[in-house]
Amino acid sequence: MATVSAPELEQFAAALANERFGPEARRGLPQAHEQYAARRRLPLVPFALWIDGRDFPSFYAALAERKVQGASGEIRLGGPVGRGPSWEFLFPFRRLVLREDGTGDLIPAEGGASRRAVVRWLLREHVRLAGGPSQAPDGAPLTPLPETFGTLLELVALCRSVPLVPLGLALLVYLPEERARYELDLVHNQLLADPRVGRLAVARRVARTARFSWGLDRQVGRGRTSLLAARCLELLAETHGLTAVELATIFGCSRELIDTGVEGLTGRGLVTLDRRTARYHVALEAFLPSSAGPTAPELAVHDPALRTSVQELLAAAESRATCPLCGAPIVHGRDRLVCDDCARTVGLG
Ligand SMILES: [Zn+2]
Structure with a gap:
């Protein structure tokens, strides 16, 4: 999967928000894209997405597709997983299967039995496509969002109802003994280091x-x-x-x-x-x-x-x-x- 360019992001945003995509938001989107891309982060490996039975080249492609609800899915990591100090603080996995009931299976990178988990998502950086700017210069939300913590289904519904395009997401995996947190960069389709x-x-x-x-x-x-x-x-x-x-x-x-x-x-x-x-x-x-x-x-x-x-x-x-x-x-x-x-x-x- 490749980087989503600013014009591509605008296309997806237009498909997602329809007539609610106002001129102000349209002007602000390339700037938000540029600022996000310029921020310091350490990419680990690319990820691939499979949602509601289909492969998608990006999270945005899935969002822009009306029929996609995000009931089930799978995240697959590419490249060498779990090697080197960049993986500190993370539990390396190869695949994460997402089920409709909000649970999932974490398939470890080094083989072995899959681990059952409760899986939730948390919205991180994002751009609102209607209703004025999302954040003050210091990052404080100007208008409180509805709950930004939920299942994939709830996240997809949130993006469409606000409407907003997420730039970064946190993937929260609750294992029996602890919760693992993975940060996903949706613009570059990369799993990020902690x-x-x-x-x-x-x-x-x-x-x-x-x-x-x-x-x-x-x-x-x-x-x-x-x-x-x-x-x-x-x-x-x-x-x-x-x-x-x-x-x-x-x-x-x-x-x-x-x-x-x-x-x-x-x-x-x-x-x-x-x-x-x-x-x-x-x-x-x-x-x-x-x-x-x-x-x-x-x-x-x-x-x-x-x-x-x-x-x-x-x-x-x-x-x-x-x-x-x-x-x-x-x-x-x-x-x-x-x-x-x-x-x-x-x-x-
Ligand atoms: Zn219960």
């Missing part, structure tokens, strides 16, 4: 459960967080804290931009700053839908107003503890992502 490669020691990574990451990804996917803030939140959640300078090094931007981005997260009680070490930390309890609850002694929030807002977050998170496959509330098995019935059916223990 942004931490070469900038953060792998030893600094802290493993989180699939359920914790699910809560975090849902939070990020609510379409109200800037891209940079979302990325900071994701990285902070997988460490014991990072300074603004460390985050700026990883994302190749100024520490002022990091501070601005993370400010919104601290205001929402999702991140705290340890002034002694200058490290930002995630408020872990905000992402644990089934944690011990607001009275847990480890909830180290002393400011009464902030404490109340954290308690509200916890209550909201608790009420959302539902099975991502069937929607049944999850009361027991608190470390598990799916309900007992689905765990038996799809083999996610």
Whole structure:
């Protein structure tokens, strides 16, 4: 698969948005394409897409095809997979099969048994095709999007209804013990290296459960967080804290931009700053839908107003503890992502 040029992207956008593709969006698209293409990233291998029973040369070609819903699909990686330090932080796979029920099979690069998973997508960089610019210069969303976290079917529907063209997507694969996150560059049809490669020691990574990451990804996917803030939140959640300078090094931007981005997260009680070490930390309890609850002694929030807002977050998170496959509330098995019935059916223990 080859790079999607700016004129090609415009053609796909026109097919996707029809008469809603206004002159303002039409003028802005080549610029967005250029800016996206110029950004620093490390491509690993090309990927091929098979959606609803057909091969597509790009994600855009599938989006432009009205009949395609994204009910099922497959992502195949080309080239040598899993070799070298660029693959740090990633679980190498050869193919990922996507099923209509939101689950999938991850086929490992080195052979061996396939791994059952719950699969979701997260919209990253994108361009709105109607209704004015998508983002302020600092990357904050100007008009909140609907939920940007969902199955392939939901992602395709989101792109068509807003309408928008995605430039980058995160592919979230919830394995029984943890969630793997893959970044896809749709313009160049490439799987990208994790942004931490070469900038953060792998030893600094802290493993989180699939359920914790699910809560975090849902939070990020609510379409109200800037891209940079979302990325900071994701990285902070997988460490014991990072300074603004460390985050700026990883994302190749100024520490002022990091501070601005993370400010919104601290205001929402999702991140705290340890002034002694200058490290930002995630408020872990905000992402644990089934944690011990607001009275847990480890909830180290002393400011009464902030404490109340954290308690509200916890209550909201608790009420959302539902099975991502069937929607049944999850009361027991608190470390598990799916309900007992689905765990038996799809083999996610
Ligand atoms: Zn279920």
